[in-house]
Amino acid sequence: xxxxxxxxxxxxxxxxxxxxxxxxxxxxxxxxxxxxxxxxxxxxxxxxxxxxxxxxxxxxxxxxxxxxxxxxxxxxxxxxxxxxxxxxxxxxxxxxxxxxxxxxxxxxxxxxxxxxxxxxxxxxxxxxxxxxxxxxxxxxxxxxxxxxxxxxxxxxxxxxxxxxxxxxxxxxxxxxxxxxxxxxxxxxxxxxxxxxxxxxxxxxxxxxxxxxxxxxxxxxxxxxxxxxxxxxxxxxxxxxxxxxxxxxxxxxxxxxxxxxxxxxxxxxxxxxxxxxxxxxxxxxxxxxxxxxxxxxxxxxxxxxxxxxxxxxxxxxxxxxxxxxxxxxxxxxxxxxxxxxxxxxxxxxxxxxxxxxxxxxxxxxxxxxxxxxxxxxxxxxxxxxxxxxxxxxxxxxxxxxxxxxxxxxxxxxxxxxxxxxxxxxxxxxxxxxxxxxxxxxxxxxxxxxxxxxxxxxxxxxxxxxxxxxxxxxxxxxxxxxxxxxxxxxxxxxxxxxxxxxxxxxxxx
Numbered sequence: 433x434x435x436x437x438x439x440x441x442x443x444x445x446x447x448x449x450x451x452x453x454x455x456x457x458x459x460x461x462x463x464x465x466x467x468x469x470x471x472x473x474x475x476x477x478x479x480x481x482x483x484x485x486x487x488x489x490x491x492x493x494x495x496x497x498x499x500x501x502x503x504x505x506x507x508x509x510x511x512x513x514x515x516x517x518x519x520x521x522x523x524x525x526x527x528x529x530x531x532x533x534x535x536x537x538x539x540x541x542x543x544x545x546x547x548x549x550x551x552x553x554x555x556x557x558x559x560x561x562x563x564x565x566x567x568x569x570x571x572x573x574x575x576x577x578x579x580x581x582x583x584x585x586x587x588x589x590x591x592x593x594x595x596x597x598x599x600x601x602x603x604x605x606x607x608x609x610x611x612x613x614x615x616x617x618x619x620x621x622x623x624x625x626x627x628x629x630x631x632x633x634x635x636x637x638x639x640x641x642x643x644x645x646x647x648x649x650x651x652x653x654x655x656x657x658x659x660x661x662x663x664x665x666x667x668x669x670x671x672x673x674x675x676x677x678x679x680x681x682x683x684x685x686x687x688x689x690x691x692x693x694x695x696x697x698x699x700x701x702x703x704x705x706x707x708x709x710x711x712x713x714x715x716x717x718x719x720x721x722x723x724x725x726x727x728x729x730x731x732x733x734x735x736x737x738x739x740x741x742x743x744x745x746x747x748x749x750x751x752x753x754x755x756x757x758x759x760x761x762x763x764x765x766x767x768x769x770x771x772x773x774x775x776x777x778x779x780x781x782x783x784x785x786x787x788x789x790x791x792x793x794x795x796x797x798x799x800x801x802x803x804x805x806x807x808x809x810x811x812x813x814x815x816x817x818x819x820x821x822x823x824x825x826x827x828x829x830x831x832x833x834x835x836x837x838x839x840x841x842x843x844x845x846x847x848x849x850x851x852x853x854x855x856x857x858x859x860x861x862x863x864x865x866x867x868x869x870x871x872x873x874x875x876x877x878x879x880x881x882x883x884x885x886x887x888x889x890x891x892x893x894x895x896x897x898x899x900x901x902x903x904x905x906x907x908x909x910x911x912x913x914x915x916x917x918x919x920x921x922x923x924x925x926x927x928x929x930x931x932x933x934x935x936x937x938x939x
Contacts, residue, residue, distance in 0.1 A: 473495070484930075543920075562688055565687055571803075605635060788819060796812050
């Protein structure tokens with residue numbers, strides 16, 4: 433009967449699941465021909481994967497309870513606004529002093545247009561706007577290469593692509609590619625390179641308007657002044673700025689990208705509202721998971737009291753490094769798999785300024801400045817243009833750079849980040865600063881990771897105990913996807929767990 437229902441599209445079939453068919457949400461009608469009924473499910477973790485699990489199962493009438501250790505839903509989807517308070521594992525307590533309308537997305541901050549995350553924004557009524565991931569007028573600055581002042585992204589790109597095109601065009605013109613290309617092919621390639629690299633008929637790169645202007649074109653009589661001081665090929669390659677261009681070609685980073693209007697946490701708040709606030713229990717730290725003959729018992733603490741919840745099934749959507757610390761009877765295979773997943777470090781600092789000087793003085797509207805300084809990335813806000821105040825992400829760094837900042841006090845983090853920014857933007861980076869807030873995920877309670885590494889990929893044999901249910905317990909999270917660190921991975925992993933659990937209940 434179940435196979436027949438699957439063929440008719442009334443229930444997910446095993447074949448559909450293996451061939452990657454489009455996701456189909458559970459619905460109440462799935463139970464009509466089976467004599468089955470929706471089950472009770474406890475979900476561990478109120479991040480994107482956990483909330484999505486409860487949301488999707490709820491569509492078919494499952495009785496879901498979400499246990500979240502923090503005082504808010506969202507997990508690593510955390511938008512910091514004025515009044516928010518955190519205490520890290522070092523004991524640093526911070527309260528954000530951001531003004532109204534200013535915020536920093538401490539976790540995920542951008543969404544590629546192909547990601548299922550946008551489907552949930554549409555379904556949940558979360559409005560979106562463009563996130564500027566690449567901006568021709570942001571800066572590149574590599575101090576270790578000897579740069580003493582920043583270079584506009586557009587200038588660096590024009591110079592690097594110009595000289596690379598020149599070298600290839602001249603090699604082609606001299607017959608160096610005769611074995612690979614016909615004469616006609618070479619002619620077409622050279623014509624392409626002349627346009628692509630802004631080369632003249634002599635195949636020499638000499639700059640041009642693609643680099644930008646030192647005085648912008650205007651009315652009649654003011655044609656503008658093309659930016660001069662074109663570096664030599666040797667000089668531009670020595671700066672190392674060319675290594676940043678591949679970023680915009682990455683599948684998960686290419687424009688256009690998007691963000692929810694008003695902050696990334698609009699997504700988990702919309703999910704929690706759809707699940708039902710009474711079903712999402714915050715302040716509940718899981719202390720034990722016990723699989724039984726007929727279901728699951730989860731022990732947790734809330735408000736200093738120990739409580740339990742019994743359910744037919746459990747979906748564990750907690751961070752694997754945290755779940756590995758929770759006593760359970762799920763076997764050594766599950767424990768080994770959880771311990772094999774490696775947590776990663778990342779940190780951000782939000783710098784709120786009394787004016788949006790990067791717009792007025794530098795003509796930068798959104799986008800990211802890249803540098804080899806330990807701040808790594810400086811993000812200009814993609815919202816609030818022409819507002820009175822604005823908030824930069826003064827660093828978004830990872831690995832050892834993030835760990836070195838995390839060990840500092842919040843004021844020391846601010847001072848170090850600002851000192852780096854002054855090298856690129858000048859003294860207004862210091863004098864216009866109003867307040868700051870820094871966040872480091874490896875030192876954040878109940879997370880202790882920005883994302884996770886699964887050596888060998890999530891389908892490796894060592895993780896098989898997590899890709900299949902153990903007794904009545906299923907697992908979900910972006911760490912069980914090929915898009916770890918992205919909400920897309922959490923959404924798709926939750927859908928996978930929901931489909932498997934629902935199929936089991938129907939059977």
